[in-house]
Amino acid sequence: AEGTRGGLLTAWNSSLFDCNQEWKGAFTLTVLLKRKIDGATFMISNVYGPTDVTLKANFFQELRSIHSVSSGIWTLLGDFNVLLSVDDKNGDTAHVADILKFREVVHDLHLVDLPILNKAFTWTNGRGVPTLERLDRAFISTNWLLAFPRSTLRALPRLRSDHTPLVLTAFTFIPSANLFRFESFWLRHPAVFDVVSTAWNSTTSGLAPVNQFASKLKSIQTALRNWSVGLSSRLQRQASLCLLWIDWLDNAEERRSLTNLERALRPMLKVRYEELCLQEEIKWKQRSRVQWLKIFPPQGHLQEDFTAAEWAGKGTRT
Known part of the structure; x- marks a missing residue:
């Protein structure tokens, strides 16, 4: 090179x-x-x-x-x-x-x-x-x-x-695997902090400290599991839509000059797609280090x- x-x-x-x-x-x-x-x-x-x-x-x-x-x-x-x-x-x-x-x-x-x-x-x-x-x-x-x-x-x-x-x-x-795990890429979603906070504060009092702590963790796990259902699919659909639009703009450029709006849209789509790719990379990088991936x-x-x-x-x- x-x-x-x-x-x-x-x-x-x-x-x-x-x-x-x-x-x-x-x-x-x-x-x-x-x-x-x-x-x-x-x-x-x-x-x-x-x-x-x-x-x-x-x-x-x-x-x-x-x-x-x-x-x-x-x-x-x-x-x-x-x-x-x-x-x-x-x-x-x-x-x-x-x-x-x-x-x-x-x-x-x-x-x-x-x-x-x-x-x-x-x-x-x-x-x-x-x-x-x-x-x-x-x-x-x-x-x-x-x-x-x-x-x-x-x-x-x-x-x-x-x-x-x-x-x-x-x-x-x-x-694919079916076990619940905390995914590191979730931290790039602001909503995850509200989910954790709400679940942490929703447990009932009156339990022994150790039991209350375990209850809070279980509540957070359940909340994150429910929140994350379909998240990866939604992100993949977003990435696919970004690619489709970028591809459409590339093809349009082969036939005609792009409008100012189309030229402004393409870098925005690329930025969003790169963010989605980063989240996917974080997900698979985490999985490459743990024992449950076979x-x-x-x-x-x-x-x-x-x-x-x-x-x-x-x-x-x-």
């Missing part, structure tokens, strides 16, 4: 995968992951292509070199900084020579270009009449397609970057799933 530019980050869930090998290139970071449950291996190449046209040939050769050592089940994804088609750009004429060379590489390596289900472009220059391009994408090998035939690629709304984050997904399974092995119809998003190859833009 050069400062905040050009960095690559690949991460994985160490409880599910081991990293057997890694290769660092000038434009790529490749890891060979082994799934602990069954020993299956997956090669993931995280990409940040050069913007300098004089380096394109080196970049394409590096992609060919990775293919020569690929394990078969392989995905290659990130910011390629090159178009695959003239339709990948609005407005000005694209560099056809680079497009043809890139298409030749994709053809020679037998890669499948996954379509983005909900976006046409992944980068904007952010101007009033924006230039839009699809620079970010995900390719999969035919063996990956056979192993994960239902692989999908979706775009998330742009929040801090001029690039659109992409999520390549096969399957996801997250176990990773369940597949049993019967519960098939443990593999999510390509585990590699978190967002280091190119987020």
Whole structure:
């Protein structure tokens, strides 16, 4: 990386995968992951292509070199900084020579270009009449397609970057628990203090101090349980609505200039979404430290799933 530019980050869930090998290139970071449950291996190449046209040939050769050592089940994804088609750009004429060379590489390596289900472009220059391009994408090998035939690629709304984050997904399974616990993220809700105060002061007097204290704690637990019913779902719905509106504004910007009201609304939505993400992060960070969180092995119809998003190859833009 050069400062905040050009960095690559690949991460994985160490409880599910081991990293057997890694290769660092000038434009790529490749890891060979082994799934602990069954020993299956997956090669993931995280990409940040050069913007300098004089380096394109080196970049394409590096992609060919990775293919020569690929394990078969392989995905290659990130910011390629090159178009695959003239339709990948609005407005000005694209560099056809680079497009043809890139298409030749994709053809020679037998890669499948996954379509983005909900976006046409992944980068904007952010101007009033924006230039839009699809620079970010995900390719999969035919063996990956056979192993994960239902692989999908979706775009998330742009929040801090001029690039659109992409999520390549096969399957996801997250176990849930039924025990009552105080969630740390509740402290970011002012209403929780009123709930606790009311419950603490509502217990009857006349009990022995120890029994009164236990009664107060039980009252608080009951009040918090009732107050928190459906809270996570409501917050998730709020987050989804924020994303929908941000996504709608992004799509609208592809067709026309945004109004002043729409331009003012988008940063407000992003601030609210980041707060909701922070609460979600606090929740899962707390759960990652306690003993009651367990990773369940597949049993019967519960098939443990593999999510390509585990590699978190967002280091190119987020």
